[in-house]
Amino acid sequence: MKYDTVIVNGRIVTPNKILNSQIAIQDDKITALGNNLDKDAAQIIDAAGQLVLPGMVDTHVHINEPGRSDWEDYHTGSQALAAGGTTSMVVMPLNALPARTTAAEFKRHRSIAEGKSYIDFALYGGLVPGNLAEIPKLATAGAAGYKAFMATTGTDIPGDFKNVDDYELYRGMEAIQKTGLRLSLHAENPVLTDRFAAEKIANHQTQIQDYVDSRPPLVEVEAVRRALYFAKMTGCKLHFVHLSTGEAVAEIQKAQEAGQDVTCETCIHYLALDVEDFKKIGPLAKCSPALRTKKVQTELWKKVQVGAVNAITSDHSPAPASMKTNPHNNIFDVWGGISGAQNNVDLLFDIAVTTKRLTIFQFIQLIAAGPAELFGLNSKGSITIGKDADIIFLDPTKAYTLKKSDLYYKNKISAYEGFQIHNRITRTILRGKTIFTLADKFIAEPDGKFLFNEKVKEGTPYADDNSRKIIFN
Known part of the structure; x- marks a missing residue:
């Protein structure tokens, strides 16, 4: 045959x-x-x-193994993704414990995933306070890119992922620029978000609208502008994750026109849900950046429609159900993250292609070819001869109502439960x-393979570095 x-x-x-x-x-x-x-x-x-269709390439997934496997592990997370039509994922360096901020942890996390993931995977390295020496080592270990938080994140638990201040971000960009990889940023101004939240809590304003008001669009737009200037001065390639406003995307367009190498993504929930949906759904729809008004969402859609956004991702951020309840009527105490990866393809198809907001060709570009291109996954992303x-x-034609029993997550909760798709x-x-x-x-055993960023494999940033050649022999 x-x-x-x-x-x-x-x-x-x-x-x-x-x-x-x-x-x-x-x-x-x-x-x-x-x-x-x-x-x-x-x-x-x-x-x-x-x-x-080509399988989706979800470049923003949180798998919490090791350390917080009761939130999500590679087995359950990759099953949910596969059942929803995703065939490759790029896994964020948090919220595992310890976080993936050293080469040693990178290798350990890779080993775990290789035995449990149903889909192919690449791994981020992290930029956190105090790990500059690990930046080149993470590249050599095979990191697809780096992730950093400008917004406040993490706990006091040793090994948890922490945000960087401006000095640490600038020095990190200098180090990352030498690797040729991208730095992906959660861009929100932490001084403003933290002080706005503290002000609300002090005034006993702890409802959903209060949380939304504590993270207004300006905190995203300001952080994007600041990071773009740092990247311009250091030459670091940037990628902005989960942008929620068209105004922030417009800032990136300006930087691109000026010659900067910068890209961006948004998430399905920013296109599917708005503030009023948040109020109806409740804590399961809490995320950061916060869900926006219909007006702001409309401006974001316009940017997606004209091709100003490189990828649409899930930002699958799972947690136990107990962390997504609100017994004290204080939304600020609720874990901020949406479990949504299983409905990457079908929900987005509904709100984008069925509604004619996007053509089917724009759709596959945003879920597959665009994300694959961002992280050098050259064998992925399209139905083309020679690709995987x-x-x-x-x-x-197959409509259904999403039920808890449909979900493969470790914790069977979803902001989209009850949605007619x-x-x-x-x-x-x-x-x-x-x-x-x-x-x-x-109907098959886990066989996910580790994916290298092929742009690095081709040797551009490491042309004079023999250490990286060892990986690819």
């Missing part, structure tokens, strides 16, 4: 066309697109008229092998 697998009867969404043809897979790769390929197939998969056969089937993922294929079907659930 010429091909391991051929997919038939699907509507195949390539970067610029929808094809009524077949996909041939051999040795993990997409090897042909055309007709009558099934006559040379060892296995045939019938897509039965469904949309055949990471493929999902989406049935646009008008399409569904029915099959997920990783490197040519079906790992999930809606009918049979998980």
Whole structure:
């Protein structure tokens, strides 16, 4: 037989066309697109008229193993992602304990994930106070990029991830610039957010609107402007995570026009939910930056529609259900993070493609090709000959109401529980092998592979550094 697998009867969404043809897979790769390929197939998969899409590349996922595995581990987190149509993830360096801020922890986390993840994965390194010496070591260990917080984060627990001040951010940018990797930033002004919150709490203003008012758009926009200037002075490549305002995206557009290498993402919840939804859903919808008004959300959508945003991600930030309740009627005490990764593809398809806000080609660019490009995942991101056969089937006629029993998270909670979603993922294929079907659930053992940032592998930032060559032999 010429091909391991051929997919038939699907509507195949390539970067610029929808094809009524077949996909041939051999040795993990997409090897042909055309007709009558099934006559040379060892296995045939019938897509039965469904949309055949590239698997999502979610570049903003929190897996809490090791240290907080009761929040989410690689087994449950990757299952939820796979069931929702994600085939690759880039994992943030928090909220595991210890956080992934040293090369030693990086290697340990990689080893854990390699035995438990159902999908392929890359790993961030972290920039925190006091770890400048680890920055080049993390690059050599295979970090896809770095993450830092301008906003206050972390606890007093040893090894927890901490935010950097302006001095530490500037010095960190200098160090990261030498690696050629991107620094991803949570950009909110901590002095303003902390003081605004303290003021609200002191006045016994602890409702959802009070929390939203304590993190207004200005704290994001100001932090973005400041970070852009630091990056301009250091030459550091920047990526802004989970932007919630069109105004912040506009600042990035200005910097790009001036020649800076800077990119950005937003998250599904900033496009799907607003402040009024937050009030209806309650603590499960608390996140930072906070959900915005409909007006601010509309401006963000405009930026997404014109291509000013590079990726849409989940910022899956799980926690035990007890941390998402509000027994003392103080929203400031509630964990700030949304569990949402399982509904990356279907919910976004509903609010973007079904509503005609985005074309299906913009959609796959934002969930797959764009994120893969950001982090040098060259074998991922599109249905193209030579790419990994990471493929999902989406049935646009299969509506369902999301129930707790549908969820694969360690803690089965979601801000989207009860939502009516008008399409569904029915099959997920990783490197040519079906790992999930809606009918049979998980039909393969975990086989996620560690992904290097191929831009670094190609040698641009480490052209004169032999240490990195050891990894890629």
